Amino acid sequence: MLFYIHVYLIRLRIPVARIGTMKQLILHHHDPSPFAEKIRLVFGLKDLEWSSVQVPMVMPKPDLTALTGGYRKAPVLQIGADVFCDTSLIARELEARFPAPSLFPAGQTGLGYALSRWSDKAFFEPGAGLSMGENTDIPQAVLDDRSKFFNFMDFRTMESQMPHCYAQFQAQCQLLEDELNGIETAYLTGETPSWIDIQAYFPVWMANANIPRAVELMAPFPAIKAWSERMEAFGRGRRAELESRHALAIAAVSEPETGSGVEENPFHDFESGDDVVVVPDDYGFDPVQGRLHTLNARKIAVERNDTKLGDTVVHFPRVGYRVDAA
Ligand SMILES: N[C@@H](CCC(=O)N[C@@H](CS)C(=O)NCC(=O)O)C(=O)O
Numbered sequence: 001m002l003f004y005i006h007v008y009l010i011r012l013r014i015p016v017a018r019i020g021t022m023k024q025l026i027l028h029h030h031d032p033s034p035f036a037e038k039i040r041l042v043f044g045l046k047d048l049e050w051s052s053v054q055v056p057m058v059m060p061k062p063d064l065t066a067l068t069g070g071y072r073k074a075p076v077l078q079i080g081a082d083v084f085c086d087t088s089l090i091a092r093e094l095e096a097r098f099p100a101p102s103l104f105p106a107g108q109t110g111l112g113y114a115l116s117r118w119s120d121k122a123f124f125e126p127g128a129g130l131s132m133g134e135n136t137d138i139p140q141a142v143l144d145d146r147s148k149f150f151n152f153m154d155f156r157t158m159e160s161q162m163p164h165c166y167a168q169f170q171a172q173c174q175l176l177e178d179e180l181n182g183i184e185t186a187y188l189t190g191e192t193p194s195w196i197d198i199q200a201y202f203p204v205w206m207a208n209a210n211i212p213r214a215v216e217l218m219a220p221f222p223a224i225k226a227w228s229e230r231m232e233a234f235g236r237g238r239r240a241e242l243e244s245r246h247a248l249a250i251a252a253v254s255e256p257e258t259g260s261g262v263e264e265n266p267f268h269d270f271e272s273g274d275d276v277v278v279v280p281d282d283y284g285f286d287p288v289q290g291r292l293h294t295l296n297a298r299k300i301a302v303e304r305n306d307t308k309l310g311d312t313v314v315h316f317p318r319v320g321y322r323v324d325a326a
Contacts, residue, residue, distance in 0.1 A: 024049075027040070028053045033074040039077065046094065055244070068085060081251045088113055095195075119203060121282075130169060133161065170220070173217075262295040279324075301314065
Protein backbone atom coordinates (compact mmCIF):
# COMPACT_ATOMS: atom_id res chain seq x y z
CA MET A 1 0.00 0.00 0.00
CA LEU A 2 2.76 2.42 1.03
CA PHE A 3 4.44 1.81 -2.32
CA TYR A 4 1.31 2.93 -4.18
CA ILE A 5 0.96 6.01 -1.98
CA HIS A 6 4.50 7.04 -2.79
CA VAL A 7 3.93 6.50 -6.52
CA TYR A 8 0.79 8.62 -6.17
CA LEU A 9 2.62 11.43 -4.38
CA ILE A 10 5.43 11.36 -6.92
CA ARG A 11 2.91 11.44 -9.77
CA LEU A 12 1.31 14.51 -8.22
CA ARG A 13 4.80 16.01 -7.68
CA ILE A 14 4.05 16.61 -4.01
CA PRO A 15 7.03 16.75 -1.69
CA VAL A 16 6.01 15.04 1.56
CA ALA A 17 7.12 18.15 3.51
CA ARG A 18 4.41 20.22 1.79
CA ILE A 19 1.65 17.91 2.87
CA GLY A 20 1.67 19.43 6.34
CA THR A 21 0.02 17.96 9.38
CA MET A 22 -2.35 15.11 8.59
CA LYS A 23 -4.84 16.32 11.20
CA GLN A 24 -5.34 19.73 9.62
CA LEU A 25 -8.91 20.86 9.04
CA ILE A 26 -9.60 20.94 5.31
CA LEU A 27 -12.86 22.50 4.17
CA HIS A 28 -13.96 21.59 0.63
CA HIS A 29 -16.32 24.43 -0.29
CA HIS A 30 -16.90 27.36 -2.61
CA ASP A 31 -16.90 30.93 -1.36
CA PRO A 32 -20.49 31.81 -2.41
CA SER A 33 -21.93 28.78 -0.57
CA PRO A 34 -24.21 29.82 2.33
CA PHE A 35 -23.99 26.36 3.93
CA ALA A 36 -20.19 26.61 3.84
CA GLU A 37 -20.52 30.03 5.50
CA LYS A 38 -21.97 28.27 8.56
CA ILE A 39 -18.76 26.29 8.95
CA ARG A 40 -16.53 29.28 8.17
CA LEU A 41 -18.40 31.02 11.02
CA VAL A 42 -17.66 28.06 13.33
CA PHE A 43 -13.97 28.44 12.44
CA GLY A 44 -14.28 32.12 13.36
CA LEU A 45 -16.15 31.48 16.59
CA LYS A 46 -13.56 28.92 17.69
CA ASP A 47 -10.63 30.84 16.12
CA LEU A 48 -9.42 27.73 14.25
CA GLU A 49 -6.72 27.35 11.65
CA TRP A 50 -8.06 25.69 8.48
CA SER A 51 -7.25 24.90 4.89
CA SER A 52 -9.60 25.94 2.13
CA VAL A 53 -10.07 23.79 -0.97
CA GLN A 54 -12.31 25.44 -3.56
CA VAL A 55 -14.61 22.96 -5.30
CA PRO A 56 -16.48 23.65 -8.57
CA MET A 57 -20.00 25.07 -8.11
CA VAL A 58 -21.47 22.48 -10.48
CA MET A 59 -20.96 18.84 -11.32
CA PRO A 60 -18.67 17.15 -12.19
CA LYS A 61 -16.54 17.51 -9.05
CA PRO A 62 -14.15 14.57 -9.53
CA ASP A 63 -11.80 15.32 -6.62
CA LEU A 64 -14.63 15.91 -4.13
CA THR A 65 -16.63 12.85 -5.14
CA ALA A 66 -13.46 10.68 -5.10
CA LEU A 67 -13.12 11.68 -1.47
CA THR A 68 -16.77 11.32 -0.49
CA GLY A 69 -17.72 8.36 -2.68
CA GLY A 70 -20.41 10.41 -4.47
CA TYR A 71 -21.76 13.09 -2.09
CA ARG A 72 -21.47 16.41 -3.97
CA LYS A 73 -22.83 19.10 -1.66
CA ALA A 74 -20.80 21.94 -0.18
CA PRO A 75 -19.25 21.95 2.34
CA VAL A 76 -17.36 18.79 3.26
CA LEU A 77 -14.78 18.68 6.06
CA GLN A 78 -11.76 16.41 5.66
CA ILE A 79 -9.48 15.48 8.56
CA GLY A 80 -6.86 13.05 7.24
CA ALA A 81 -8.76 10.07 5.81
CA ASP A 82 -12.03 10.97 7.62
CA VAL A 83 -14.58 12.86 5.56
CA PHE A 84 -17.49 14.64 7.26
CA CYS A 85 -20.57 15.48 5.17
CA ASP A 86 -23.33 17.97 6.07
CA THR A 87 -23.01 21.09 8.21
CA SER A 88 -24.80 19.64 11.24
CA LEU A 89 -22.35 16.73 11.50
CA ILE A 90 -19.37 19.00 10.75
CA ALA A 91 -20.48 21.28 13.61
CA ARG A 92 -20.82 18.28 15.93
CA GLU A 93 -17.34 17.04 14.99
CA LEU A 94 -15.70 20.45 15.44
CA GLU A 95 -17.46 20.88 18.80
CA ALA A 96 -16.15 17.48 19.96
CA ARG A 97 -12.58 18.18 18.86
CA PHE A 98 -12.42 21.86 19.91
CA PRO A 99 -14.86 22.21 22.84
CA ALA A 100 -13.83 25.75 23.87
CA PRO A 101 -15.32 28.18 23.17
CA SER A 102 -18.46 26.08 22.83
CA LEU A 103 -20.99 26.29 20.02
CA PHE A 104 -23.53 25.86 22.82
CA PRO A 105 -22.59 28.36 25.56
CA ALA A 106 -26.07 28.00 27.11
CA GLY A 107 -26.46 24.25 26.53
CA GLN A 108 -29.43 23.66 24.20
CA THR A 109 -27.57 21.24 21.94
CA GLY A 110 -30.75 19.35 21.03
CA LEU A 111 -32.60 22.56 20.19
CA GLY A 112 -29.57 23.82 18.27
CA TYR A 113 -29.28 20.76 16.04
CA ALA A 114 -33.06 20.50 15.67
CA LEU A 115 -33.11 24.06 14.31
CA SER A 116 -31.31 23.02 11.14
CA ARG A 117 -34.62 21.68 9.85
CA TRP A 118 -35.98 25.22 10.28
CA SER A 119 -33.21 27.31 8.81
CA ASP A 120 -31.94 24.79 6.21
CA LYS A 121 -35.46 24.51 4.85
CA ALA A 122 -38.06 27.14 5.81
CA PHE A 123 -35.55 30.01 5.81
CA PHE A 124 -32.95 28.85 3.24
CA GLU A 125 -35.32 27.64 0.50
CA PRO A 126 -37.11 30.96 -0.26
CA GLY A 127 -33.70 32.68 -0.09
CA ALA A 128 -32.28 30.17 -2.57
CA GLY A 129 -35.34 30.77 -4.79
CA LEU A 130 -34.67 34.53 -4.74
CA SER A 131 -30.94 34.01 -5.42
CA MET A 132 -31.75 31.85 -8.44
CA GLY A 133 -34.81 33.75 -9.70
CA GLU A 134 -33.74 37.38 -9.24
CA ASN A 135 -30.19 37.29 -10.59
CA THR A 136 -29.99 37.76 -14.34
CA ASP A 137 -26.28 36.91 -14.63
CA ILE A 138 -26.24 33.32 -13.35
CA PRO A 139 -24.28 31.15 -15.82
CA GLN A 140 -26.48 28.68 -17.73
CA ALA A 141 -24.35 25.79 -16.40
CA VAL A 142 -25.31 26.74 -12.82
CA LEU A 143 -29.01 27.09 -13.72
CA ASP A 144 -28.97 23.69 -15.46
CA ASP A 145 -27.21 22.04 -12.51
CA ARG A 146 -29.44 23.59 -9.84
CA SER A 147 -32.67 22.91 -11.73
CA LYS A 148 -31.92 19.19 -11.35
CA PHE A 149 -30.49 19.52 -7.84
CA PHE A 150 -32.96 21.81 -6.03
CA ASN A 151 -36.09 19.62 -6.25
CA PHE A 152 -37.95 22.16 -4.07
CA MET A 153 -37.97 24.76 -6.89
CA ASP A 154 -39.67 24.68 -10.26
CA PHE A 155 -37.28 26.56 -12.53
CA ARG A 156 -39.90 26.72 -15.34
CA THR A 157 -42.22 28.96 -13.30
CA MET A 158 -39.58 30.91 -11.40
CA GLU A 159 -40.82 34.40 -12.18
CA SER A 160 -44.32 33.76 -10.86
CA GLN A 161 -42.92 32.30 -7.63
CA MET A 162 -40.86 35.37 -6.68
CA PRO A 163 -43.61 37.16 -4.69
CA HIS A 164 -44.14 34.04 -2.56
CA CYS A 165 -40.38 33.66 -2.01
CA TYR A 166 -40.13 37.32 -0.87
CA ALA A 167 -43.08 36.83 1.47
CA GLN A 168 -41.73 33.62 2.97
CA PHE A 169 -38.21 35.00 3.40
CA GLN A 170 -39.54 38.12 5.14
CA ALA A 171 -41.87 36.03 7.31
CA GLN A 172 -38.86 34.05 8.57
CA CYS A 173 -36.91 37.29 9.10
CA GLN A 174 -39.83 38.58 11.15
CA LEU A 175 -39.57 35.56 13.48
CA LEU A 176 -35.90 36.27 13.96
CA GLU A 177 -36.49 40.02 14.41
CA ASP A 178 -39.11 39.27 17.10
CA GLU A 179 -36.73 36.90 18.86
CA LEU A 180 -33.88 39.44 18.81
CA ASN A 181 -36.21 42.17 20.12
CA GLY A 182 -37.29 39.90 22.94
CA ILE A 183 -33.81 39.22 24.34
CA GLU A 184 -31.42 41.50 26.15
CA THR A 185 -28.22 39.73 25.18
CA ALA A 186 -25.90 40.33 22.22
CA TYR A 187 -26.60 36.91 20.71
CA LEU A 188 -29.57 34.55 20.67
CA THR A 189 -28.49 32.40 23.61
CA GLY A 190 -26.33 34.81 25.60
CA GLU A 191 -23.41 37.23 25.38
CA THR A 192 -21.39 34.94 23.10
CA PRO A 193 -22.37 33.54 19.71
CA SER A 194 -23.69 30.01 19.34
CA TRP A 195 -24.61 27.43 16.70
CA ILE A 196 -28.18 28.74 17.04
CA ASP A 197 -26.98 32.19 15.91
CA ILE A 198 -25.09 30.61 13.02
CA GLN A 199 -28.15 28.61 11.93
CA ALA A 200 -30.30 31.74 12.00
CA TYR A 201 -27.66 33.93 10.35
CA PHE A 202 -26.64 31.96 7.27
CA PRO A 203 -29.82 32.72 5.22
CA VAL A 204 -29.38 36.42 6.13
CA TRP A 205 -25.77 36.22 4.90
CA MET A 206 -27.04 34.60 1.70
CA ALA A 207 -29.60 37.37 1.17
CA ASN A 208 -27.03 40.12 1.63
CA ALA A 209 -24.55 38.36 -0.66
CA ASN A 210 -26.83 37.07 -3.43
CA ILE A 211 -30.23 38.76 -3.56
CA PRO A 212 -30.16 41.96 -5.67
CA ARG A 213 -32.93 43.71 -3.64
CA ALA A 214 -31.39 42.74 -0.28
CA VAL A 215 -31.39 46.30 1.10
CA GLU A 216 -35.15 46.70 0.56
CA LEU A 217 -35.80 43.12 1.66
CA MET A 218 -33.99 43.58 4.97
CA ALA A 219 -35.08 47.21 5.63
CA PRO A 220 -37.91 46.29 8.06
CA PHE A 221 -35.49 44.38 10.33
CA PRO A 222 -33.16 46.72 12.27
CA ALA A 223 -32.49 44.21 15.06
CA ILE A 224 -31.28 41.67 12.48
CA LYS A 225 -29.01 44.35 10.99
CA ALA A 226 -27.37 45.16 14.34
CA TRP A 227 -26.96 41.46 15.22
CA SER A 228 -25.56 40.72 11.71
CA GLU A 229 -22.82 43.27 12.32
CA ARG A 230 -21.91 41.39 15.51
CA MET A 231 -21.97 38.08 13.58
CA GLU A 232 -19.57 39.54 11.00
CA ALA A 233 -17.20 40.81 13.65
CA PHE A 234 -15.81 37.50 14.89
CA GLY A 235 -14.27 36.65 11.53
CA ARG A 236 -13.80 33.28 9.85
CA GLY A 237 -10.76 31.82 11.62
CA ARG A 238 -7.28 31.53 10.14
CA ARG A 239 -7.55 30.36 6.54
CA ALA A 240 -4.89 29.13 4.08
CA GLU A 241 -5.57 27.93 0.52
CA LEU A 242 -4.85 24.32 -0.44
CA GLU A 243 -5.07 22.60 -3.81
CA SER A 244 -7.50 19.71 -3.97
CA ARG A 245 -4.78 17.30 -5.21
CA HIS A 246 -2.85 18.04 -2.02
CA ALA A 247 -5.95 17.33 0.07
CA LEU A 248 -6.35 14.00 -1.73
CA ALA A 249 -2.69 13.21 -1.08
CA ILE A 250 -3.27 13.86 2.62
CA ALA A 251 -6.18 11.38 2.58
CA ALA A 252 -3.96 8.84 0.80
CA VAL A 253 -1.20 8.96 3.43
CA SER A 254 -3.61 9.03 6.43
CA GLU A 255 -5.44 6.27 8.21
CA PRO A 256 -9.09 6.81 9.16
CA GLU A 257 -9.88 6.98 12.85
CA THR A 258 -11.78 4.07 14.33
CA GLY A 259 -15.50 4.66 14.86
CA SER A 260 -18.00 3.66 17.45
CA GLY A 261 -19.59 0.67 15.66
CA VAL A 262 -23.19 -0.23 14.89
CA GLU A 263 -25.53 0.14 17.86
CA GLU A 264 -28.05 -2.65 18.33
CA ASN A 265 -31.58 -1.47 17.79
CA PRO A 266 -34.84 -3.43 17.40
CA PHE A 267 -35.81 -1.24 14.42
CA HIS A 268 -32.99 -2.32 12.10
CA ASP A 269 -30.89 -5.40 11.49
CA PHE A 270 -27.69 -3.81 10.20
CA GLU A 271 -24.34 -5.09 11.40
CA SER A 272 -20.82 -3.68 11.17
CA GLY A 273 -19.32 -4.33 7.75
CA ASP A 274 -22.67 -4.59 5.90
CA ASP A 275 -22.56 -3.25 2.37
CA VAL A 276 -24.86 -0.18 2.46
CA VAL A 277 -25.84 2.92 0.53
CA VAL A 278 -26.30 6.30 2.27
CA VAL A 279 -28.40 9.03 0.60
CA PRO A 280 -29.72 12.43 1.81
CA ASP A 281 -33.51 12.37 2.15
CA ASP A 282 -34.18 15.96 0.98
CA TYR A 283 -32.36 16.83 -2.29
CA GLY A 284 -29.12 15.97 -4.08
CA PHE A 285 -29.72 12.20 -3.97
CA ASP A 286 -26.18 11.10 -4.82
CA PRO A 287 -25.60 7.73 -3.14
CA VAL A 288 -22.45 6.80 -1.19
CA GLN A 289 -21.77 3.09 -0.97
CA GLY A 290 -19.49 1.48 1.61
CA ARG A 291 -19.18 -0.93 4.50
CA LEU A 292 -21.14 0.17 7.54
CA HIS A 293 -18.78 1.39 10.23
CA THR A 294 -20.88 3.51 12.61
CA LEU A 295 -24.65 3.64 13.08
CA ASN A 296 -26.47 5.24 15.99
CA ALA A 297 -29.11 7.92 16.46
CA ARG A 298 -26.56 10.71 15.89
CA LYS A 299 -24.37 9.41 13.13
CA ILE A 300 -23.78 7.09 10.16
CA ALA A 301 -20.32 6.28 8.79
CA VAL A 302 -19.16 4.00 6.01
CA GLU A 303 -15.70 2.67 5.20
CA ARG A 304 -14.54 2.88 1.62
CA ASN A 305 -11.50 1.72 -0.23
CA ASP A 306 -10.28 3.61 -3.25
CA THR A 307 -7.33 2.53 -5.40
CA LYS A 308 -5.78 6.01 -5.17
CA LEU A 309 -6.89 7.13 -1.71
CA GLY A 310 -6.68 3.85 0.19
CA ASP A 311 -9.06 3.47 3.15
CA THR A 312 -11.34 6.38 4.03
CA VAL A 313 -14.35 6.74 6.31
CA VAL A 314 -17.22 8.98 5.19
CA HIS A 315 -19.45 10.31 7.99
CA PHE A 316 -23.05 11.64 7.86
CA PRO A 317 -25.54 12.86 10.45
CA ARG A 318 -28.37 10.38 11.21
CA VAL A 319 -31.00 13.14 10.87
CA GLY A 320 -31.90 13.49 7.20
CA TYR A 321 -29.98 10.52 5.77
CA ARG A 322 -31.28 7.11 4.64
CA VAL A 323 -29.29 3.89 5.03
CA ASP A 324 -30.27 0.93 2.86
CA ALA A 325 -28.64 -2.38 2.07
CA ALA A 326 -26.63 -1.98 -1.15
N1 LIG B 1 -27.72 19.53 4.29
C1 LIG B 1 -26.54 20.02 3.66
C2 LIG B 1 -26.91 21.01 2.56
C3 LIG B 1 -25.71 21.53 1.77
C4 LIG B 1 -26.10 22.24 0.48
O1 LIG B 1 -27.20 22.13 -0.05
N2 LIG B 1 -25.14 23.00 -0.06
C5 LIG B 1 -25.33 23.70 -1.31
C6 LIG B 1 -24.38 24.87 -1.38
S1 LIG B 1 -24.82 26.17 -0.36
C7 LIG B 1 -24.87 22.84 -2.46
O2 LIG B 1 -24.23 21.83 -2.26
N3 LIG B 1 -25.19 23.25 -3.67
C8 LIG B 1 -24.78 22.53 -4.81
C9 LIG B 1 -23.31 22.56 -5.02
O3 LIG B 1 -22.61 23.42 -4.48
O4 LIG B 1 -22.84 21.70 -5.76
C10 LIG B 1 -25.64 20.64 4.71
O5 LIG B 1 -26.13 21.05 5.78
O6 LIG B 1 -24.41 20.69 4.51
